[in-house]
Amino acid sequence: MISREQALQFANEWVAAWNAHDLDAVLAHYTGDFEMSSPFILQMGISPDGRLKGKQNVRNYWEKALAKYSDLHFELHEVLSCMNTVIIYYTSVNGKKAAEFFAFDENGKVFQAMGHYN
Template sequence: MLTKEIATEFAHDWVDSWNKHDLDRVLDHYTDDFEMTTPLIVSLMNEPSGTLSGKDRVRNYWEKGLEKYPDLHFQIIDVLSSVSSVTIYYTSVLNKKAVEFFLFNEQGKVYKAIAHYD
């Protein structure tokens, strides 16, 4: 079970990894076959489903994102948790508000993430 403390630690480490543009560290939070869904996948990857599976495909997407937004910096607004999930509400690229929902496996790795933007 995810506690509020574990969820908060995850959120801060995840944001810090992104703010340092350290994709290896970001990807350490995920399973090898995790699934990422976001409307930005539609625009950056020309993938109509908005979903990519696997670290290699998502890494490629995130690399393109960092190229497009070289000043990317996230700031946490709030962190919410449940039994096996965490939701991070944060300021994202272009100062947009974002909410990202993460589902965790029993080993504490994210196997599915869904991002939402204003």
């Protein structure tokens, strides 16, 4: 179970790691075989269904995304939490509003993530 304090800590660490462009720090929050879904994966032609599985595949995608959006900076607005899930509402690239859904395993690592954008 994710406590409110753990949810807030995760969100702040996640945003700080992205703002530092530190993929190792971002990926430290995930299981080795986590699954990621995002319309950006589809738009960038990385995967036809907008999904990737595994840290290395997601790392490759995020490296391309950081190269494309070299001025990437996230602004955290809200952190919502439930039993084993967290949703982070933030401003993403190009001023897009984003809500990222994270499902956590029993070890407190993310095994599934889904990005939602306006």
